[in-house]
Amino acid sequence: MQNYYLGLDLSTQQLKCTLINEAHDIIWENSVNFDKDLPEFMTRHGAIVSDNVVTSPTLMWVKAMDLLMETLKETPYVGSIRGISGAGQQHGSVYWSKSGMNSLSTLDEKSTLADQLKDAFAINQSPIWQDASTTAECRALEELVGGPAELAKLTGSKAYERFTGNQIAKIYRQNRNAFDETTRINLVSSFLATLLLGEFSPVDAADGSGTNMMNIASHKWDERLLKQCGGEDLAEKLAKQPVEGGTVLGNISDYYVKRYGFDAECKIMPFTGDNSATLVSMNLKEGDCVVSLGTSDTVLVYLKKGAASTTESHLMAHPTDPDGFMGMLCYKNGSLAREFIRDEYAESNWDLFNDYLINKQAVLNDCIGFYYWMQEIIPFAKGIHRFEKNKDVNDFSDKTVNVKAIVESQFMSMKIRLGRMGGNNVKRILASGGAAANPHILQVLSNIFGLPVYRQKGMNGASLGGALLAKFALQNKSFEEMMAEYSSTEMDLICEPDLTKHKEYLNHVTQFTNLEASAIHNK
Ligand SMILES: Nc1ncnc2c1ncn2[C@@H]1O[C@H](COP(=O)(O)OP(=O)(O)O)[C@@H](O)[C@H]1O
Numbered sequence: 001m002q003n004y005y006l007g008l009d010l011s012t013q014q015l016k017c018t019l020i021n022e023a024h025d026i027i028w029e030n031s032v033n034f035d036k037d038l039p040e041f042m043t044r045h046g047a048i049v050s051d052n053v054v055t056s057p058t059l060m061w062v063k064a065m066d067l068l069m070e071t072l073k074e075t076p077y078v079g080s081i082r083g084i085s086g087a088g089q090q091h092g093s094v095y096w097s098k099s100g101m102n103s104l105s106t107l108d109e110k111s112t113l114a115d116q117l118k119d120a121f122a123i124n125q126s127p128i129w130q131d132a133s134t135t136a137e138c139r140a141l142e143e144l145v146g147g148p149a150e151l152a153k154l155t156g157s158k159a160y161e162r163f164t165g166n167q168i169a170k171i172y173r174q175n176r177n178a179f180d181e182t183t184r185i186n187l188v189s190s191f192l193a194t195l196l197l198g199e200f201s202p203v204d205a206a207d208g209s210g211t212n213m214m215n216i217a218s219h220k221w222d223e224r225l226l227k228q229c230g231g232e233d234l235a236e237k238l239a240k241q242p243v244e245g246g247t248v249l250g251n252i253s254d255y256y257v258k259r260y261g262f263d264a265e266c267k268i269m270p271f272t273g274d275n276s277a278t279l280v281s282m283n284l285k286e287g288d289c290v291v292s293l294g295t296s297d298t299v300l301v302y303l304k305k306g307a308a309s310t311t312e313s314h315l316m317a318h319p320t321d322p323d324g325f326m327g328m329l330c331y332k333n334g335s336l337a338r339e340f341i342r343d344e345y346a347e348s349n350w351d352l353f354n355d356y357l358i359n360k361q362a363v364l365n366d367c368i369g370f371y372y373w374m375q376e377i378i379p380f381a382k383g384i385h386r387f388e389k390n391k392d393v394n395d396f397s398d399k400t401v402n403v404k405a406i407v408e409s410q411f412m413s414m415k416i417r418l419g420r421m422g423g424n425n426v427k428r429i430l431a432s433g434g435a436a437a438n439p440h441i442l443q444v445l446s447n448i449f450g451l452p453v454y455r456q457k458g459m460n461g462a463s464l465g466g467a468l469l470a471k472f473a474l475q476n477k478s479f480e481e482m483m484a485e486y487s488s489t490e491m492d493l494i495c496e497p498d499l500t501k502h503k504e505y506l507n508h509v510t511q512f513t514n515l516e517a518s519a520i521h522n523k
Pocket residue numbers: 011012013014293294295296335336338339350433434435436437438441
């Protein structure tokens with residue numbers, strides 16, 4: 001009989017899934033798009049934005065699970081799925097009420113999850129990673145431990161607005177009734193595992209690194225930080241210490257066995273962050289660097305034991321190597337900012353956008369732009385700033401240059417900051433995320449980094465990583481040994497760099513850095 005492994009990914013705009021067989025071949029993929037498939041929640045790009053406050057309806061995620069499960073039921077594979085793991089957009093959080101946890105443990109297979117969990121949450125709008133409304137909480141947390149560098153040493157990152165501890169601290173201070181009504185808090189990742197188990201799932205250490213509350217060395221909650229973020233009761237609401245990837249949490253809830261035909265022995269593994277899962281799917285080797293172009297743009301590297309934190313990047317626990325780390329840069333103005341420029345200057349058309357990308361010059365012609373459409377993470381800045389021949393301008397003399405300028409500016413920032421994160425020996429770029437479908441964007445990436453760009457097979461790295469994590473936990477080999485047995489997760493080479501252009505880009509690094517500094521100060 002065949003064995004299958006399922007990976008889910010609840011990211012910003014969609015719930016996606018990937019099913020693999022024993023040989024890691026992708027057998028089936030599907031997705032539920034929040035805006036399109038669940039319009040009743042009125043999200044735009046999966047979120048509800050009110051200035052710096054950004055949330056997603058928790059029940060929308062539950063309903064997306066119902067829809068995805070219905071489609072899975074129609075496949076011939078469901079009864080042969082041996083294990084499920086997956087990922088969630090990082091930092092987002094879910095607040096279960098006591099009665100909600102009771103409903104979860106007594107699910108009736110005749111009704112949907114959404115019908116039974118519609119009143120299950122003490123807070124109906126989950127804060128997500130795009131939120132930037134907790135600056136006061138961030139400063140308080142840093143002050144507690146002696147400053148941003150100290151917090152980065154302790155947890156892997158200085159305080160960031162989107163990190164879960166600061167989000168919890170805001171609720172604790174501003175919405176105490178809802179905080180007191182909350183019996184359990186999940187991250188988005190552990191929320192999916194909780195839904196599948198029918199009981200509370202702990203976070204995995206990799207995603208715990210995105211909370212500003214976990215000790216990056218011991219992978220345990222730091223009591224002082226917990227108290228600062230949510231008083232004496234927070235430890236109880238988090239219930240369990242973070243767990244390592246590769247462990248088994250338990251069997252799937254009977255609800256899915258009866259309603260959808262899952263095997264009663266199907267195991268649920270800890271879910272991780274979407275970036276960690278993407279790292280897993282690529283099976284990174286020394287010299288590899290992932291550039292994920294999803295809603296957010298991220299840069300990921302595998303750092304070995306002994307790596308140090310910085311106040312510009314994130315050091316996160318590695319999802320399969322308990323001694324290793326994932327180094328990460330995260331940009332909020334990724335795909336949505338490119339879409340904004342496409343709509344503004346390229347008639348909402350990716351083909352025209354690509355035409356300008358191929359035929360226009362920006363940085364190499366002294367047209368440099370910074371597009372912080374939403375409050376940016378690195379650098380912490382907002383607004384759109386353009387410079388032509390080093391002069392601050394409202395717009396470029398040829399407005400269509402904005403297309404090339406945004407893509408170049410995003411990748412110049414990554415290139416410069418990757419070096420500072422300790423990623424100096426990179427030999428190849430592995431691209432993933434929705435915008436990696438666009439080879440013209442990848443060509444600019446290749447030229448700026450001076451490196452070949454590869455892309456993985458399949459539609460979604462994070463859910464593929466989830467499926468591999470599920471298999472990893474159910475066998476006795478190391479992750480590398482497991483991956484070495486099969487080659488079907490190898491990458492396709494998409495582009496080679498134009499080294500003449502690469503050298504020219506390097507000549508503009510100082511100019512870029514200076515103009516970026518003046519854009520931040522002129523905000
Ligand atoms: N051909 C394309 N060129 C550039 N960007 C694209 C293209 N196709 C999709 N995208 C971008 O991919 C984004 C979605 O990426 P995805 O990784 O699926 O998001 P997430 O996982 O965060 O929900 C869209 O917002 C869109 O801008």
